[in-house]
Amino acid sequence: MNSLSFLDSGQDQFPPPELALTEPNGLLAIGGDLSVARLSQAYYQGIFPWFNEDDPILWWSPDPRAVFVPGNVHVSRSLLKFIKRMSWRFTINRAFSQVIRECAAPRAKQQGTWISPDIQQAYLAMHLQGLAHSLEVWNGDDMVGGLYGIAVGQVFCGESMFHRQTNASKAAMAMLSQHLHAHHFRLIDAQIMNPHLQSIGAKTLNRREFLALLHQFRDGVIAKECWHRQEVFLELD
Incomplete structure (x- = not known):
């Protein structure tokens, strides 16, 4: 029951x-x-x-659950051309606290945010324990997009993303997908489906299917260098 x-x-x-x-x-x-x-x-x-x-x-x-398979985030040719033209840079874990603050900032047509100061402190503590991670998108020295989430074995649980320039959050997802695929992650948990996630390739699984995959992959070992502070490069060809 x-x-x-x-x-x-x-x-x-x-x-x-x-x-x-x-x-x-x-x-x-x-x-x-x-x-x-x-x-x-x-x-x-x-x-x-x-x-x-x-x-x-x-x-x-x-139930159901929105998910991606790493490497299968949809990136259109027009978006790839746009990203290449913008010459954005991508980094891992260079500015976690700034990313979560940006994700918590008020957005158009949205009253308030669930990412309260208590939530920010909780996930910063997770980050300091090597459990929560961020990906940043930079235009020069300005952060224009990013996302953060929790790594559970070979599963990455996405929490939130933001953009300050058009398409920067999509670029962050594309880079995350490529990075996780290269480091043998098996699943990205996007939690609840919405039109934005669906437009870039998210699929739905019923709860039973999702939990079965989580149980299969949550104890998988990932190389430590996956989450070292580093610059990463999106394949644009």
């Missing part, structure tokens, strides 16, 4: 994701905390936090 669980700030374990509510879609638990241990446990089980600043912590496992 689907049910909603209430967690305390102690050692409560998450219930199985399959018990998440159908309405609202995927809501699994309320409460707990945003410690590194709690967040790590959540992503390992296919669960993520998503809540407004004044709400209690809400944990989700939606």
